[in-house]
Amino acid sequence: MSGEHDELPVAARVRRLEERLIAAGLATDAELDDILERVFTSASPVNGARMVARAWKDAGYRDRLLTDGNAAAAELGFGAGARGYLLTAVENTSAVHNMIVCTLCSCYPTALLGPSPSWYKSFAYRSRAVREPRAVLAEFGLELPDTTEIRVWDANSETRYLVLPLRAEGADEMDESDLAALVTRNGLIGTAVR
Amino acid sequence: MTKFAAGSRVRARAADPDGHTRLPRYARGHAGEVIEVRASWQLPDEAVRGVARTEPVYAVRFTAAELWGSGSHSVILDLWESYLEEAP
Numbered sequence: 001m002s003g004e005h006d007e008l009p010v011a012a013r014v015r016r017l018e019e020r021l022i023a024a025g026l027a028t029d030a031e032l033d034d035i036l037e038r039v040f041t042s043a044s045p046v047n048g049a050r051m052v053a054r055a056w057k058d059a060g061y062r063d064r065l066l067t068d069g070n071a072a073a074a075e076l077g078f079g080a081g082a083r084g085y086l087l088t089a090v091e092n093t094s095a096v097h098n099m100i101v102c103t104l105c106s107c108y109p110t111a112l113l114g115p116s117p118s119w120y121k122s123f124a125y126r127s128r129a130v131r132e133p134r135a136v137l138a139e140f141g142l143e144l145p146d147t148t149e150i151r152v153w154d155a156n157s158e159t160r161y162l163v164l165p166l167r168a169e170g171a172d173e174m175d176e177s178d179l180a181a182l183v184t185r186n187g188l189i190g191t192a193v194r
Numbered sequence: 195m196t197k198f199a200a201g202s203r204v205r206a207r208a209a210d211p212d213g214h215t216r217l218p219r220y221a222r223g224h225a226g227e228v229i230e231v232r233a234s235w236q237l238p239d240e241a242v243r244g245v246a247r248t249e250p251v252y253a254v255r256f257t258a259a260e261l262w263g264s265g266s267h268s269v270i271l272d273l274w275e276s277y278l279e280e281a282p
Contacts, residue, residue, distance in 0.1 A: 086232060086233060103218050103220070104216060104218055130220065130261070130269045131262060131265075132265070133267050134267070149266070149267070149268075150266075150267035150268075151255075151267065151268050151269075151270060152267060152268070152269045152270070153269075153270050154218065154269060154270065154271045154272075155272075156216050156217075156218055156271055156272055157216060157232070157235065157251055157271075157272030157273075157274075158232075158233070158235050158251070158272070159232060159253070159272050
Protein backbone atom coordinates (compact mmCIF):
# COMPACT_ATOMS: atom_id res chain seq x y z
CA MET A 1 0.00 0.00 0.00
CA SER A 2 1.20 3.52 -0.71
CA GLY A 3 2.36 5.83 2.03
CA GLU A 4 -0.55 8.21 1.62
CA HIS A 5 -3.05 5.61 2.78
CA ASP A 6 -1.46 5.57 6.22
CA GLU A 7 -2.54 9.18 6.68
CA LEU A 8 -6.21 8.60 5.92
CA PRO A 9 -8.65 8.44 8.87
CA VAL A 10 -10.05 5.21 7.45
CA ALA A 11 -6.62 3.58 7.69
CA ALA A 12 -6.47 4.31 11.41
CA ARG A 13 -10.00 2.93 11.79
CA VAL A 14 -9.06 -0.28 9.94
CA ARG A 15 -5.94 -0.70 12.10
CA ARG A 16 -8.00 -0.34 15.29
CA LEU A 17 -10.55 -2.85 13.99
CA GLU A 18 -7.76 -5.32 13.15
CA GLU A 19 -6.28 -4.90 16.63
CA ARG A 20 -9.67 -5.58 18.24
CA LEU A 21 -10.24 -8.72 16.11
CA ILE A 22 -6.80 -10.05 16.94
CA ALA A 23 -7.16 -9.21 20.66
CA ALA A 24 -10.52 -11.02 20.73
CA GLY A 25 -8.95 -14.10 19.16
CA LEU A 26 -11.23 -13.92 16.09
CA ALA A 27 -8.37 -13.61 13.59
CA THR A 28 -4.61 -13.60 13.51
CA ASP A 29 -2.26 -11.18 11.79
CA ALA A 30 -1.13 -14.00 9.49
CA GLU A 31 -4.70 -14.83 8.44
CA LEU A 32 -5.46 -11.20 7.61
CA ASP A 33 -2.23 -10.87 5.63
CA ASP A 34 -3.03 -14.06 3.74
CA ILE A 35 -6.48 -12.77 2.71
CA LEU A 36 -5.11 -9.39 1.63
CA GLU A 37 -2.31 -11.03 -0.31
CA ARG A 38 -4.83 -13.14 -2.22
CA VAL A 39 -7.07 -10.14 -2.94
CA PHE A 40 -4.26 -7.93 -4.20
CA THR A 41 -2.30 -10.50 -6.17
CA SER A 42 -4.95 -12.68 -7.81
CA ALA A 43 -8.22 -10.70 -7.84
CA SER A 44 -8.41 -8.99 -11.23
CA PRO A 45 -10.85 -8.16 -14.03
CA VAL A 46 -8.44 -10.08 -16.27
CA ASN A 47 -9.98 -13.24 -14.76
CA GLY A 48 -13.56 -12.26 -15.65
CA ALA A 49 -12.37 -11.12 -19.08
CA ARG A 50 -10.86 -14.56 -19.73
CA MET A 51 -14.19 -16.19 -18.88
CA VAL A 52 -15.99 -13.84 -21.29
CA ALA A 53 -13.49 -14.47 -24.09
CA ARG A 54 -13.85 -18.24 -23.62
CA ALA A 55 -17.66 -17.92 -23.72
CA TRP A 56 -17.43 -15.91 -26.96
CA LYS A 57 -15.26 -18.59 -28.58
CA ASP A 58 -16.81 -21.73 -27.16
CA ALA A 59 -20.62 -22.14 -27.18
CA GLY A 60 -20.40 -25.07 -24.78
CA TYR A 61 -18.50 -22.95 -22.24
CA ARG A 62 -21.03 -20.12 -22.70
CA ASP A 63 -23.86 -22.51 -21.83
CA ARG A 64 -22.00 -23.83 -18.78
CA LEU A 65 -21.24 -20.26 -17.65
CA LEU A 66 -24.90 -19.27 -17.85
CA THR A 67 -26.04 -22.46 -16.06
CA ASP A 68 -23.39 -22.75 -13.33
CA GLY A 69 -21.08 -19.76 -12.96
CA ASN A 70 -19.04 -21.31 -10.14
CA ALA A 71 -18.22 -24.41 -12.20
CA ALA A 72 -17.33 -22.24 -15.20
CA ALA A 73 -15.00 -20.13 -13.02
CA ALA A 74 -13.39 -23.29 -11.64
CA GLU A 75 -12.84 -24.59 -15.18
CA LEU A 76 -10.44 -21.69 -15.81
CA GLY A 77 -8.76 -22.01 -12.42
CA PHE A 78 -10.75 -19.35 -10.53
CA GLY A 79 -12.75 -21.73 -8.36
CA ALA A 80 -11.04 -20.83 -5.09
CA GLY A 81 -11.54 -17.09 -5.62
CA ALA A 82 -15.21 -17.51 -6.52
CA ARG A 83 -15.97 -19.62 -3.45
CA GLY A 84 -18.55 -18.67 -0.81
CA TYR A 85 -21.19 -17.28 -3.14
CA LEU A 86 -23.42 -18.30 -6.05
CA LEU A 87 -21.86 -16.90 -9.21
CA THR A 88 -24.49 -15.97 -11.78
CA ALA A 89 -23.58 -14.73 -15.25
CA VAL A 90 -26.15 -12.55 -17.03
CA GLU A 91 -25.87 -12.28 -20.80
CA ASN A 92 -26.29 -9.11 -22.83
CA THR A 93 -28.05 -9.47 -26.17
CA SER A 94 -29.17 -7.01 -28.82
CA ALA A 95 -32.47 -6.79 -26.92
CA VAL A 96 -31.37 -6.91 -23.25
CA HIS A 97 -28.69 -5.02 -21.32
CA ASN A 98 -27.75 -6.12 -17.79
CA MET A 99 -26.02 -4.12 -15.08
CA ILE A 100 -25.09 -4.96 -11.50
CA VAL A 101 -25.28 -3.02 -8.25
CA CYS A 102 -25.40 -3.72 -4.53
CA THR A 103 -27.82 -1.18 -3.04
CA LEU A 104 -27.26 -2.34 0.55
CA CYS A 105 -23.44 -2.30 0.55
CA SER A 106 -20.96 -3.15 -2.20
CA CYS A 107 -21.24 -6.91 -2.91
CA TYR A 108 -19.34 -7.87 -6.03
CA PRO A 109 -17.26 -10.89 -7.22
CA THR A 110 -13.85 -9.41 -6.40
CA ALA A 111 -11.84 -12.45 -7.53
CA LEU A 112 -13.17 -12.07 -11.08
CA LEU A 113 -13.68 -8.29 -11.40
CA GLY A 114 -10.81 -7.05 -9.23
CA PRO A 115 -11.20 -4.64 -6.28
CA SER A 116 -14.38 -2.64 -6.86
CA PRO A 117 -14.08 0.95 -8.12
CA SER A 118 -14.99 3.68 -5.63
CA TRP A 119 -18.02 4.76 -7.69
CA TYR A 120 -19.50 1.25 -7.30
CA LYS A 121 -19.56 1.84 -3.53
CA SER A 122 -20.90 5.40 -3.78
CA PHE A 123 -24.40 6.30 -2.55
CA ALA A 124 -25.06 7.97 -5.90
CA TYR A 125 -24.46 4.81 -7.98
CA ARG A 126 -26.18 2.51 -5.49
CA SER A 127 -29.33 4.60 -5.31
CA ARG A 128 -29.56 5.71 -8.94
CA ALA A 129 -28.74 2.38 -10.64
CA VAL A 130 -32.08 0.90 -9.57
CA ARG A 131 -34.05 4.12 -10.10
CA GLU A 132 -32.74 5.53 -13.40
CA PRO A 133 -30.24 3.08 -14.93
CA ARG A 134 -30.55 4.57 -18.42
CA ALA A 135 -29.42 7.99 -17.16
CA VAL A 136 -26.56 6.42 -15.17
CA LEU A 137 -25.39 4.45 -18.22
CA ALA A 138 -25.51 7.61 -20.35
CA GLU A 139 -23.15 9.27 -17.83
CA PHE A 140 -20.77 6.35 -18.39
CA GLY A 141 -20.98 7.13 -22.12
CA LEU A 142 -23.22 4.18 -22.85
CA GLU A 143 -26.28 5.35 -24.80
CA LEU A 144 -28.65 2.44 -25.35
CA PRO A 145 -31.49 2.43 -27.89
CA ASP A 146 -34.92 3.05 -26.32
CA THR A 147 -35.93 -0.43 -27.42
CA THR A 148 -33.21 -2.12 -25.32
CA GLU A 149 -34.61 -3.65 -22.14
CA ILE A 150 -32.48 -2.88 -19.07
CA ARG A 151 -32.25 -5.38 -16.21
CA VAL A 152 -30.60 -4.26 -12.98
CA TRP A 153 -29.37 -7.05 -10.70
CA ASP A 154 -29.17 -6.00 -7.04
CA ALA A 155 -26.65 -8.27 -5.25
CA ASN A 156 -28.41 -8.08 -1.87
CA SER A 157 -27.94 -11.77 -1.02
CA GLU A 158 -25.35 -14.54 -1.57
CA THR A 159 -25.52 -14.23 -5.36
CA ARG A 160 -22.69 -12.42 -7.14
CA TYR A 161 -23.12 -11.33 -10.74
CA LEU A 162 -20.90 -11.08 -13.77
CA VAL A 163 -22.19 -9.52 -16.99
CA LEU A 164 -21.42 -11.44 -20.18
CA PRO A 165 -21.09 -8.54 -22.66
CA LEU A 166 -22.20 -8.61 -26.30
CA ARG A 167 -19.87 -10.72 -28.40
CA ALA A 168 -17.26 -8.59 -30.14
CA GLU A 169 -17.53 -8.33 -33.91
CA GLY A 170 -14.92 -10.42 -35.66
CA ALA A 171 -14.59 -12.74 -32.67
CA ASP A 172 -14.33 -15.76 -34.96
CA GLU A 173 -11.10 -14.47 -36.48
CA MET A 174 -9.51 -13.40 -33.17
CA ASP A 175 -7.79 -15.59 -30.61
CA GLU A 176 -8.95 -15.80 -27.03
CA SER A 177 -6.26 -13.61 -25.48
CA ASP A 178 -6.95 -10.78 -27.98
CA LEU A 179 -10.66 -11.04 -27.19
CA ALA A 180 -10.00 -10.98 -23.43
CA ALA A 181 -8.05 -7.73 -23.90
CA LEU A 182 -11.25 -6.10 -25.25
CA VAL A 183 -13.17 -6.75 -22.02
CA THR A 184 -13.01 -4.15 -19.24
CA ARG A 185 -14.07 -4.16 -15.61
CA ASN A 186 -16.92 -1.78 -16.47
CA GLY A 187 -18.01 -4.19 -19.19
CA LEU A 188 -18.24 -6.94 -16.56
CA ILE A 189 -20.34 -4.64 -14.34
CA GLY A 190 -22.52 -3.57 -17.25
CA THR A 191 -21.55 0.12 -17.32
CA ALA A 192 -19.73 -0.29 -20.65
CA VAL A 193 -20.50 -2.25 -23.83
CA ARG A 194 -17.54 -4.54 -23.03
CA MET B 195 -40.87 -28.12 -1.24
CA THR B 196 -40.53 -24.41 -1.59
CA LYS B 197 -43.51 -22.15 -1.03
CA PHE B 198 -43.03 -20.34 -4.36
CA ALA B 199 -41.80 -21.34 -7.81
CA ALA B 200 -40.75 -19.60 -11.02
CA GLY B 201 -43.77 -17.63 -12.21
CA SER B 202 -45.26 -17.08 -8.71
CA ARG B 203 -46.59 -13.59 -8.07
CA VAL B 204 -45.25 -12.36 -4.72
CA ARG B 205 -45.23 -9.20 -2.64
CA ALA B 206 -42.32 -8.07 -0.45
CA ARG B 207 -43.47 -7.50 3.12
CA ALA B 208 -44.01 -3.87 3.97
CA ALA B 209 -43.14 -4.11 7.67
CA ASP B 210 -40.00 -2.37 8.89
CA PRO B 211 -38.12 -4.94 10.98
CA ASP B 212 -36.46 -3.97 14.28
CA GLY B 213 -33.01 -5.20 13.44
CA HIS B 214 -30.78 -6.18 10.53
CA THR B 215 -32.37 -7.31 7.27
CA ARG B 216 -31.37 -7.77 3.62
CA LEU B 217 -34.78 -6.71 2.30
CA PRO B 218 -34.09 -3.28 0.79
CA ARG B 219 -36.57 -0.57 1.72
CA TYR B 220 -37.30 0.36 -1.90
CA ALA B 221 -38.87 -3.06 -2.54
CA ARG B 222 -41.07 -3.23 0.55
CA GLY B 223 -44.77 -3.53 -0.17
CA HIS B 224 -44.18 -4.01 -3.89
CA ALA B 225 -45.24 -6.95 -6.06
CA GLY B 226 -43.01 -8.90 -8.39
CA GLU B 227 -42.56 -12.24 -10.08
CA VAL B 228 -40.30 -15.11 -9.01
CA ILE B 229 -37.94 -15.89 -11.88
CA GLU B 230 -35.90 -18.59 -10.15
CA VAL B 231 -35.45 -20.45 -6.89
CA ARG B 232 -31.84 -19.63 -6.01
CA ALA B 233 -30.94 -21.92 -3.10
CA SER B 234 -31.47 -22.19 0.64
CA TRP B 235 -29.40 -19.84 2.73
CA GLN B 236 -29.29 -18.64 6.31
CA LEU B 237 -31.72 -15.81 7.01
CA PRO B 238 -29.51 -12.76 7.73
CA ASP B 239 -32.07 -11.26 10.13
CA GLU B 240 -31.58 -14.28 12.42
CA ALA B 241 -27.94 -15.06 11.62
CA VAL B 242 -26.99 -11.63 12.96
CA ARG B 243 -28.40 -12.77 16.32
CA GLY B 244 -26.46 -16.03 16.16
CA VAL B 245 -29.52 -18.08 15.14
CA ALA B 246 -28.98 -20.38 12.14
CA ARG B 247 -32.29 -20.55 10.24
CA THR B 248 -32.14 -21.65 6.64
CA GLU B 249 -34.79 -20.57 4.13
CA PRO B 250 -35.33 -20.79 0.38
CA VAL B 251 -34.22 -17.66 -1.47
CA TYR B 252 -35.96 -16.49 -4.65
CA ALA B 253 -34.81 -14.22 -7.44
CA VAL B 254 -37.74 -11.81 -7.82
CA ARG B 255 -38.19 -9.43 -10.74
CA PHE B 256 -39.85 -6.06 -10.10
CA THR B 257 -40.81 -3.65 -12.84
CA ALA B 258 -39.68 -0.03 -12.52
CA ALA B 259 -43.30 1.03 -12.93
CA GLU B 260 -44.21 -1.01 -9.84
CA LEU B 261 -41.27 0.22 -7.76
CA TRP B 262 -41.15 3.87 -8.79
CA GLY B 263 -44.32 4.57 -10.75
CA SER B 264 -42.34 5.14 -13.96
CA GLY B 265 -39.53 3.72 -16.04
CA SER B 266 -39.26 0.74 -18.38
CA HIS B 267 -36.43 -1.25 -16.75
CA SER B 268 -36.67 -4.04 -14.21
CA VAL B 269 -34.81 -4.76 -10.99
CA ILE B 270 -34.05 -8.27 -9.78
CA LEU B 271 -33.55 -8.93 -6.06
CA ASP B 272 -32.85 -12.13 -4.12
CA LEU B 273 -35.43 -12.42 -1.36
CA TRP B 274 -35.69 -14.90 1.50
CA GLU B 275 -39.01 -16.73 1.80
CA SER B 276 -40.11 -14.94 4.97
CA TYR B 277 -39.64 -11.58 3.20
CA LEU B 278 -42.44 -12.55 0.80
CA GLU B 279 -46.17 -13.14 0.77
CA GLU B 280 -48.44 -14.35 -2.00
CA ALA B 281 -49.72 -11.65 -4.34
CA PRO B 282 -52.76 -13.15 -6.07
